[in-house]
Amino acid sequence: MVPIALLKPHEEIDEExxxxxxxxxxxxxxxxxxxxxxxxxxxILNGHHRVEILKQMGKKYVPAILVDYDSDCVKVYSWREGWNVTKELVREAALSGRKLPPRTSRHILCFEVPRVDIPLDSL
Structure with a gap:
């Protein structure tokens, strides 16, 4: 579990x-x-919308997998045609607060993310 307050988003939220x-x-x-x-x-590499939902619900923690973003195990692509998304761009967007549009980056991992089914009441 990671405290939501410590997380840095790199993309805007799609309200719909x-x-x-x-x-x-x-x-x-x-x-x-x-x-x-x-x-x-x-x-945050994947899960911006889930984090925003939990934040709006007043939750303090979110289940997370922490990865070495510099590792070859994590690849980044773009969902958007004509965009060249790099790990440096993602980090810069997060650290500067100048977020990318929603659904810009697409992260591919060398492992399958396990289903956890954490009850909302426990967060």
Whole structure:
């Protein structure tokens, strides 16, 4: 578990996606998957919308997998045509507070993210 207050987002939130995901999470009563976070900078790599939902619910912690972002195990691509997204761009966006548009970066890991099904009440 990682304190939400320490996390650094690098992308803006898509409000429509946020509301749809919130309905599903509240209906399920659990958070199905952990977010993915850069170990060194606490940059959110995957899970911006889940973090925002938990924050709005007043939760203090989120299940997370911390990864070495410099490792070859983590690759970054773009969902957006014409964008060249690099690890440096992602970190700079997070650390500067100048976030990228929603759904810009696409992170691929060398392992499968396990399902955790953490009850919302425990967060």
């Amino acid at each position: 996606h946020l509301h749809e995901l919130e309905k599903r999470i509240v209906s399920d009563g659990v958070l199905r998957y952990p977010i993915i976070v850069d170990l060194k900078t606490l940059t």
